Amino acid sequence: MPQFLEHSMTSWHGQQLLHQHSLVDQFDPRARILAMTLFALATVFSHNLLIPAIALCLSIGVALRANLDMQRTLRRVLAMDVFIVLMIVMLPLTTPGDALFHVFGFAASQQGFVQAMMIALKTNAVVLMLLALLGTLEATTLGHALARLRVPEKLVHLMLFTVRYLEVIGREYKRMRKAMKARAFQPRANWHTWRSIGYLVGMLLIRSLERSERTYAAMKCRGFNGRLYLLDRAVWRRCDNLLLLAAVGFVLLALWVSVGVSVNDVSMNE
Amino acid sequence: MSELIRVEQLSYHYPKRRVLDAVDFSLHAAERVSLEGGNGAGKTTFFNLLVGLNKPKSGRIFAFGRERREEADFHEVRAQAGFLFQDPDDQLFCPTVLEDVAFGPLNLGKSQAEAEQLACTTLAHLGMAGFEERVTYQLSGGEKRMITLAAVLAMQPKVLLLDEPSNALDDQARERLISTLQQLPQAMIIISHDATFLSQLSTRRTRLEGGKIGALS
Structure with a gap:
C-alpha cells in the first residue's frame, strides 16, 4: 500500500x-x-x-x-x-x-x-x-453499546480483548522491529530476510501466547469464574x-x- | 504475631532447571518481607506456588490457617493474598479502569453497586479518583501500576505479593508507590532488585539463592 x-x-x-x-x-x-x-x-x-x-x-x-x-x-x-x-x-x-x-x-x-x-x-x-x-x-464505548444492544457477550468480550491486546502486541512488534533495525537489518529479497521475518512472527506468537497465559493467571488471582462484567451508564x-x-x-x-x-x-x- | 502464610520443604523444578529446593518460609501479620535474588532464581515461581498457579513437586503450603492442596483450596487464598504482577499489562484487561478494579469484588460475589462503590473508594484512597472512566491501555506506566494496585486492594486482601512493583517507574511514580505501600496495613512479600526501594519498605530481608530462601542481614 x-x-x-x-x-x-x-x-x-x-x-x-x-x-x-x-x-x-x-x-x-x-x-x-x-x-x-x-x-x-x-x-x-x-x-x-x-x-x-x-x-x-x-x-x-x-x-x-x-x-x-x-x-x-x-x-x-x-x-x-x-x-x-x-x-x-x-x-x-x-x-x-x-x-x-x-x-x-x-x-x-x-x-x-x-x-x-x-x-x-x-x-x-x-x-x-x-x-x-x-x-x-472509542472502541470500548462501541463494545459497551453492542453489549447493551444484546449482541452476545462472548463476541463483545472477544472484540474488547482484541482491542486491548492489539495495542500491547503491536508495541511488542514495533520494539522487536526496532531492535532488528538497530542491528542493521534491512529487508531484502533474500533467504536471510525471510528467515528473520519468520523468527519475528514466531517470536510474536510465542510472546502473545505467554502473555495470554499470564493474563489468565492474573484473572484467576482475582477470582475469575467464567463471568465477565461490563459497567457503563449510557x-x-x-x-x-x-x-x-x-x-x-x-x-x-x-x-x-x-x-x-x-x-x-x-x-x-x- | 499471627502467622499468615507458611511453607514447609517446598520444592519445584522446571524440566531443565531446579528453582526451589525444600524451601521453608513464613510470613506474619504486619511484616514487609523482601525477596531478593538473581534473575531466574525462581522468585516469581515462588509467588505462583503460594497462590496455586503452579503445583509444587513436593512440600506443604499453609495459608490463612489451613493447609492448601487442591485448586479449590486456593480460590480463598487468591482472594486473601493479592498478587501484583510484574507487568501491569498482564493484569489490566478490562476496557475501563472502573471495570478492572471492580472485577475482583464482583467475582467475590459483591453486587454491582457494592463493587462499584468499593472500586471508587479504593481508587480515591490511592489518590486515583477521577480515573474511573479512563481506558486502561491509554494510561502511563505509573498510572497502570497504581490501578493494578487498586485492583488488588479492592479485594480487601490480608497479604500482598508484589512482583517487582517499582519496575520501570520514574522517580516520582516510585516515591508515590513507596509512600502508598508504607501506609497499607497488609503484610507483604516484595520481590525487587531496587535496594533503596526495599530499604524504605522492608521490615525483614530474605534472599532466594541456589533453591533456598535465607535471611539477609
Whole structure:
C-alpha cells in the first residue's frame, strides 16, 4: 500500500478519527449503531441511483457536522476507493447491454456503467457515514453499546480483548522491529530476510501466547469464574429518538422510491 | 504475631532447571518481607506456588490457617493474598479502569453497586479518583501500576505479593508507590532488585539463592 494511504493497523487509537467535540457526540452510541445499520441497509438494498445519491449527500453532511479530520477521513475513503475504481473500470466492459462506446473492440455497456456508479455511490456513502457515526466512538464505548444492544457477550468480550491486546502486541512488534533495525537489518529479497521475518512472527506468537497465559493467571488471582462484567451508564435521551426517527424516515423514503420506480417500470412495460 | 502464610520443604523444578529446593518460609501479620535474588532464581515461581498457579513437586503450603492442596483450596487464598504482577499489562484487561478494579469484588460475589462503590473508594484512597472512566491501555506506566494496585486492594486482601512493583517507574511514580505501600496495613512479600526501594519498605530481608530462601542481614 502506498505510504500516504498507510495508517496504524495495530492501534485502535490510531483508527479512531481525530475530531473535535461535535454534534455527533451527543447521541447515545446505541442510537448511532442502530441508525447506522438502518442507513446502511436502506442504501445497500436500493435498486436505483436516486437513493444512493441522496445517501452520499447525507453522509457528507453528517461527516461535515461531525468535525472529522478531513485529511484522515479522505485517506481512509480513498484506501477503499482503490478497490472500487477497479470495479468501475471492469463493470461496463463485462456487463451485457446497450453499447455506449468501444475500448479495443470491447463494448462498454450503459447498464454496466449504471451498476458501477451505483456501487461507487453506495460504498462511499456507507463508509463515510460509518466513519462519521461510529469511527468517532472509542472502541470500548462501541463494545459497551453492542453489549447493551444484546449482541452476545462472548463476541463483545472477544472484540474488547482484541482491542486491548492489539495495542500491547503491536508495541511488542514495533520494539522487536526496532531492535532488528538497530542491528542493521534491512529487508531484502533474500533467504536471510525471510528467515528473520519468520523468527519475528514466531517470536510474536510465542510472546502473545505467554502473555495470554499470564493474563489468565492474573484473572484467576482475582477470582475469575467464567463471568465477565461490563459497567457503563449510557443514557438514552430524546435526541437519540430523533436520530433513530431520521434513520427510519430514510428507510421509508428508500422503500417509497423503490416502490414508485417499480410501478413506473410496470406501466412503461405496459 | 499471627502467622499468615507458611511453607514447609517446598520444592519445584522446571524440566531443565531446579528453582526451589525444600524451601521453608513464613510470613506474619504486619511484616514487609523482601525477596531478593538473581534473575531466574525462581522468585516469581515462588509467588505462583503460594497462590496455586503452579503445583509444587513436593512440600506443604499453609495459608490463612489451613493447609492448601487442591485448586479449590486456593480460590480463598487468591482472594486473601493479592498478587501484583510484574507487568501491569498482564493484569489490566478490562476496557475501563472502573471495570478492572471492580472485577475482583464482583467475582467475590459483591453486587454491582457494592463493587462499584468499593472500586471508587479504593481508587480515591490511592489518590486515583477521577480515573474511573479512563481506558486502561491509554494510561502511563505509573498510572497502570497504581490501578493494578487498586485492583488488588479492592479485594480487601490480608497479604500482598508484589512482583517487582517499582519496575520501570520514574522517580516520582516510585516515591508515590513507596509512600502508598508504607501506609497499607497488609503484610507483604516484595520481590525487587531496587535496594533503596526495599530499604524504605522492608521490615525483614530474605534472599532466594541456589533453591533456598535465607535471611539477609
